[in-house]
Amino acid sequence: MAQSQTTHGVGGLTFDASKRHRPPELNVFFALILLVAVFEALGWLLMGDSFLFNTRPNATSIFNTARLTIIILQVSIVGIIALGVTQVIILGGIDLSSGSIVGATAMIAMSFAQVSLVNGQPNPKMMLPEGWQDLPMIVPVLVGICCGVFAGLINGFLIAYTRIPPFIATLGMMVTARGVAKWWSKGEPISFPTEGYAAIGKGMTPVFIFIALAILFHLILRYTVYGKHTYAIGSNEAAARMSGIKVDRHKVMVYTIAAVLASIAAIVLSSKNLTAQAGMGTMYELDAIAMTVIGGVSLSGGRGSILGTVLGALIFGVIISGFTFLKLDAYYQEMVKGAIIVGAVVLDQWRQRRAASRT
């Protein structure tokens, strides 16, 4: 086959543009389509019903919009966390603390979002002294974001300046933040938010927040110096240092942004549930890492994208929804999720070995 664009390079090396690799996001997209097709086939075989399409006689839409809505709604909150985890992993790090930051932030933010009266009676579950209720929605939101900034700065400083491995630093934060969440209300749930705060998690708002943040961070990673330096550090930290990038400062920034995204997820989650509990966000960190890895982000750093993570989140949603549709136990969901994560990492390792053997 004739080479479509061949140029003689150094040492007679040539480049064939037709042999260029597909973007990894395209592979993830194909995997998503394949997964939906499998559930569709299994649906007809086992349940006699369609997974994707609306088969009711009076259907107004060709697709099962209720199922599609649930798929995206149930991954949107963990998806927000995954946007931050994606940046951390591209940087060459890992963040195990995001789930616990969700728990701690939800408790603290909800304390500032409570109403003073419930059904005309004083709120029986008031966390803060009188006068700190019925605050404008912006107050708990800012308090929650400040929690994220604080936790992220600690993570970042520990990793960048004390050179503790990210795994250990964020593991410490994971335990500590969960402790803070339990200590804040002595284990009691915090409820009765103001209408303004409750509106954040109402209906499809979490999905819109997820999509808006995904677009924002996709653009930031793709078109700004911040994004370029994140990829450069994950790709070769020593080279980034020699090139004059302030690597330590950048690491602090990335871990802080990741924690802020976790705190935004906490605000949305507590608002959606109209309550905050100390156990909120448990295991979310692993789900977020799974979405990221399934989305083609390399655990060894330097590669991946927000688009991939969004597709990874959708794959996650389809699996959960598909298993519920097939009426399979939640235990199987966990097992399959675990297998998919391991499979995605094995695939990534294989891709890297293949790339290394080509050069």
Next chain:
Amino acid sequence: MSDIQTNISGRDAPHADTTFGEVILRTEGLTKHYGGVHALIDCNFEIRKGEHVAIMGDNGAGKSTFVRQITAVEKRTSGKVWFNGQYVDFDGPLEAREAGIETVFQTLALADHLDVPDNLFLGREKVLFNLGPFSILDYKGMREATLAGLKKTGVKIPNISNTIQNMSGGQRQCVAIARTATFHSKLTIMDEPTAALGVQETAQVENIIRTLKEQGEPLILISHNMRQVMDLCDRIVVWRRGRICANLRKEETDGQDVVAYITGAKTQAEYADAA
């Protein structure tokens, strides 16, 4: 910041060749300790504009350590550095690069998952709008400057959008060298630029060095290749056990003589403490 002529002790570095221009870089008493290891001891070195100086020495002699001190990749333990007539104490490699010292490191310092323009402009990206860390990148500008830089050095890369990990060793080396040519440097340092290259690729790198010579750009070349050093450089400074042990003009020495200095069989009288 003060003028080089009034601040250093007045003595010229031994055997300095005054047929070249003004002194572009001078070090005095440059020393680097890693804990108990004295990797660089009291190094007095100078290079003039238009001069090509080779640094030779055995492995572990302190050649790369010297480069890391003057490019501020590491903080020196003691000693003074003057660059382009001014005393300097760079805060980091970016400051050294901005001052005009371009370096091709032994490790190449390239990010494997980024393409050629991204690597050339790593740490000093062209931006469309300055918004601090969130400044918008000028991809078009960087791409055009990359093509100009590659043209200047005569480097041919089949596809500059290709990531470094998909390139051969020679191509990677050429990208690292093109990085120095893209920016108007006052001094270029190359740390073993042809160590991992084949014959054709080595010839290409050597041609780039000759181009720099024609353009009157000073160069420090660290190399183990005697033929290359004799062919491309005006002066050879030999390092041994962290100290300079010889400073030789090319026309006054030969390969065997240089090897004698590298192995310690000979030491110039003024560097007797290096023996």
